[in-house]
C-alpha cells in the first residue's frame with residue numbers, strides 16, 4: 001500500500017535537499033544489483049534520519065539492520081567529531097558491497113560495521129546511545145527495544161522503521177501473519193510505555209519515534 005499519492009510524493013522529493021552523489025549511487029546500485037531493494041530507506045526517509053541526527057548531535061548511534069548502508073550513512077551525518085555509529089547486520093553476503101560504500105564516504109571512519117545477530121551482540125555493547133534505529137527482522141522488534149532501552153540515555157531517541165508494514169497493521173478480514181502481529185504488539189507496547197513519549201509518522205512505511213523521559 002502506498003500511503004501518499006504518487007504526485008505528492010514526487011513533489012515532496014523535488015522540494016527536499018538532494019542526496020549526496022555517494023548516496024545517489026548507493027541508491028541506484030542497490031536497486032540495480034541487490035535483492036529486496038525496497039528495504040533501503042531512500043531519499044525522503046534518509047533526509048529525515050539525517051535531520052534527526054543533526055538535531056540530536058549524537059555521540060553514539062546504534063543501528064540494527066544495515067542492509068547496504070544507506071540509513072547508516074544518513075544517520076552518521078549528525079555525529080559529533082568523536083561520534084561513532086555501530087551498525088549490525090546478520091547477512092554477510094552484502095558485507096563487501098556495503099563496506100565499499102562506507103570506505104568511500106568521508107564519514108566512513110565513524111561507522112563501526114558488525115556482522116552479527118543483533119540479539120546476541122547488543123547485550124555485549126558497553127555503550128550509552130543517544131539515538132537507536134531499529135530496522136531489522138520484525139519478529140524481534142520488541143526484543144531489540146527491551147535490549148537497548150537501558151543503554152539509551154534519558155532524552156535519547158529510538159526510531160523504528162516499517163511500523164505500518166505496507167498498511168497490513170490496519171487490514172481487517174484476513175488472517176494476521178506473524179510479522180504483522182509482531183508490529184501490532186510493538187506499536188502497542190511503545191505507545192503504552194510510561195517511560196517514553198512517542199509519535200508514529202506515516203512516512204514511507206511508517207516510522208515510530210520514541211524519546212525517553
Ligand SMILES: C[S@@+](CC[C@H](N)C(=O)[O-])C[C@H]1O[C@@H](n2cnc3c(N)ncnc32)[C@H](O)[C@@H]1O
Pocket residue numbers: 039040041042064065066067068069070071072088089090091116117118119135136137
Ligand atoms: C530493512 S533492511 C535494513 C535497511 C537499512 N537500515 C536501510 O535503511 O537502508 C533489514 C536488515 O536487517 C537484517 N537483519 C535481519 N535479521 C537480523 C538480525 N537478527 N540481526 C542483525 N540484522 C538482521 C537483514 O539482513 C537486512 O539487511
